[in-house]
Amino acid sequence: MAAALSYEDLRKQARQLENEIDLKLVAFSKLGAGIKTPHSSHADPDTVPLLSGEDTFETMSLEIEQLLNKLTQVNERLSEQPVSGAAMLHTLQRHRDILADLSRDYRKTNSQRESRREREDLLRSSESFRTDGINNRRDMYLKENQHVHK
Template structure:
C-alpha cells in the first residue's frame, strides 16, 4: 500500500475491506454449516474441488483480507489525531476488525468440531460395520460348530442303536437256542418216562422174585429144622 495515502483514503479502504470480509464471512458460514463428507464413490465420480477444499480456500482468502484490514487499521492509527471523532472512528474500525476476526474464528472452530464429529461418526459406522461382519462371522462359526456337534451326537446315537440292535439280535438267537433245547427236552420226556417206568417195573419184579426166593428158603429151613 502506498505511503502517500491519506487518512481518508485509508478509512475508505478499511470500509471496503470490512464490507468484503463481511460478505465473505456470510458465505463462509453457510459453506461451513453445509459441508458434508463426500460419499464413497469411484475416483471418476468425485469432483475436482470438494466442499472441504472450497472451505479451506475461502478461509485462506478471508484470513488474508483480515491481515490487510489489520495493516490498514495500523496505518490509520499512525495518522495524526485531529479530534475525538477521529479517535471514535479508529476505535470503531478496531471493534469491527475484532468482531470480524471473532466471527471468522468461530466459524472455523465450529467447522472443525463438526468435521471431527462427522469423522468420529463415520469411523464409528465403519467400526460398527466391521463389528457386524465379525459378529456374523462368529455366529456362522458357532453355527458350524453346533452342526458338527449335532452330527457327532447323531453318529454316536446311531452307533449306540446299532450296538443295541446287535445285542438284541444275539439275545434273540440265544432265546431261540434255549427254546429249541426246551423243545428237544420236551420231546424226549416221554421216552425218559417210559424208561423210568420200565426200570421201576423191573425193580419191583426183582423185589418180588427176591422176596419169593427168600420166603421159599425160609420155609425150607423151617421144614428142615422141625422135621
C-alpha cells in the same frame, strides 16, 4: 515504497475491506455449516465437483485471513495519522472494533467447522466399528452353526 495515503483514503480502504470481509464471512459460514465430506465410493465421476466443499472452505479461509491481515495493516496506518478531534478517535476505535468482530466471527466459524468435522469422523469410525462387530458376531455364529451340524 507506496505513496502515503491520506486519512480519508485509508478510511475508504478500511470500509471497502470491511464490506468485502463481511460478505465473504457470510458465504464462509454458510459453507462451513453445510460441509459434507464426499466418502461415497459409488459416486458418478461426471457429477462429482472438481473442488470439494473442504477445498472451497480452505480457499475461502485463506482469502479471509489475507483480507483480515490487510485490514489490520490499514487500521495500523490509520492509527499513525495525526489525531484531530474526538470524531477521529471514535472512527479509529470503530474500525478496530469492526476488525475484532470480523476476526471473532472468522475464528468461530473455523472452530465450529472443525468440531463438526471431528464429530463426523467420530461417528464414521463408530459406524465402521459397529459394522465390523456385527460381521464378526455373524461369522462366529456361522462357524458355530457349522460345527454343530458336522
